[in-house]
Amino acid sequence: MKLDFDTRAKPGQKWYIALGMEGSANKIGIGIIKQPIGDPSNPENRSIILSNIRDTYNAPPGQGFMPRDVARHHRNWVVRIVAKAISEAKIEINEINCICFTQGPGMGAPLQSVVIAARTLSLMWKIPLIGVNHCVGHIEMGREVTGANNPVVLYVSGGNTQVIAYSRQRYRIFGETLDIAVGNCLDRFARVLKISNSPSPGYNIEQLAKKGGKFIELPYTVKGMDLSMSGILEFIEELTRRQNEKIEDLCYSLQECLFAMLVEITERAMAHVNSNQVLIVGGVGCNERLQEMMNIMVKDRNGYVYATDERFCIDNGVMIAQAGILEYRMGGNCQIEDSVCSQKFRTDEVFVKWRE
Known part of the structure; x- marks a missing residue:
């Protein structure tokens, strides 16, 4: 089975660029990657990381973190981290092909904080939205970085x-x-x-x-x-x-x-x-x-x-961008009304259409 990753490519386009947003637990991460046109499994077409910004909420010693406190932390930081990631990546907003967000699994309140931000950016910038399974994001980033077959x-x-x-x-x-x-x-x-x-x-x-x-x-x-x-x-x-x-x-x-x-x-x-x-x-x-x-x-x-x-290894936005851009290139899309987070989004629920 031959996979076609370039159905969405425009004439003269050389890259896809994805912005990833992760916030399933006590870390909020924004990552931006660009991926060349062509088969991503080819070592010459590997993703290039443009920025990988993260901030962590830490509870006092002897205490765990409460979802409401983590969600407040994510709301406070998301705009600043998105702006910093775009600045570090040295790209224009109109160059971004898709906005990828963690759809689950994770803690409910933090997940909701980030998906609301992702929806807002998608509507403001008129950029497609891609929901990503957190676990699949880890796997795809691991495969990309290490080259594991x-x-x-x-x-x-x-x-x-x-x-x-x-x-x-x-x-x-x-x-x-x-x-x-x-x-x-x-x-x-x-x-x-x-x-x-x-x-x-x-x-x-x-x-x-x-x-x-x-x-x-x-x-x-x-x-x-x-x-x-x-x-x-x-x-x-x-x-x-x-x-x-x-x-x-x-x-x-x-x-x-x-x-x-x-x-x-x-x-x-x-x-x-x-x-x-x-x-x-x-x-x-x-x-x-x-x-x-x-x-x-x-x-x-x-x-x-x-x-x-x-x-x-630690939760980051780049891994969400990596899994999301593969989904996007295979024709994936997440409508605003379907961008509902789930705390129990299992790894084996995802149809991995980008692998043979």
């Missing part, structure tokens, strides 16, 4: 934990969390420790874990291809209250246990689909220890691990 994807973030592989124009979910996500588990443990939320709770736990070395046995809950983390969190919270163990050792043990579970289900998915590539995406994907453990497993299978740095 057809990997098993481990998607790990504050709100999502999934093992995914592509088949027949869908990103199929092979395994996922049955309760809380791995990022949420780490964030909630950081609240118990009352450590700073800046730059992120998971990053601060990672730094404490590097100082630990004693492994404390924790519940290990893998159920087939799925896993559960709420029981592990409750168990380690009780250990913390008893104050019999060093905080650094608790952080080290929590990471080792959670990441071992992730590696196990990822390896099982690799065996099932006969793949030797793993792509790690999502905010927790920045964790160096997770990347190290995954690499040990994948090397035994004579494979490769692909991961990105914090510019693309």
Whole structure:
């Protein structure tokens, strides 16, 4: 099947330019990319990042962020960040082909704040609107940056934990969390420790874990291809209250246990689909220890691990622009009346029309 990415190209047009708007959690990100005419899978036609601006709402230590506070933060910053992104990209508004926004999953109030801004810009500037699945945005950005061909994807973030592989124009979910996500588990443990939320709770736990070395046995809950983390969190919270163990050792043990579970289900998915590539995406994907453990497993299978740095692992507008521009080039469009956000927009609901 030959895919035609240039049905919307005008005579003499050399580029498509997309503005992406992300605001599903405590980060608001605006990104602008341009993509050459031609097949995007060709390395010579890769996207060029023109700007990638982001601002984070951080709650005080020991507290999580409330949706209403995050939504207020996004409303306060969205206009300034859009203006800064366009200025940094050095483009004119009439050069933008589409405005892409996160349609879900995520926190309801923050999602609504950004979609209202996206609708407003679309109407003001008369530019088509494209709704993007947050998870698919992570995957497409990861594929674009790393050049991974057809990997098993481990998607790990504050709100999502999934093992995914592509088949027949869908990103199929092979395994996922049955309760809380791995990022949420780490964030909630950081609240118990009352450590700073800046730059992120998971990053601060990672730094404490590097100082630990004693492994404390924790519940290990893998159920087939799925896993559960709420029981592990409750168990380690009780250990913390008893104050019999060093905080650094608790952080080290929590990471080792959670990441071992992730590696196990990822390896099982690799065996099932006969793949030797793993792509790690999502905010927790920045964790160096997770990347190290995954690499040990994948090397035994004579494979490769692909991961990105914090510019693309952590929620950002560029990833929304990347997935959105692929949808746009295949004829996609989102009418204003259809631009409704969903907190439960599953990865496998998206018809991936831009892949064969």
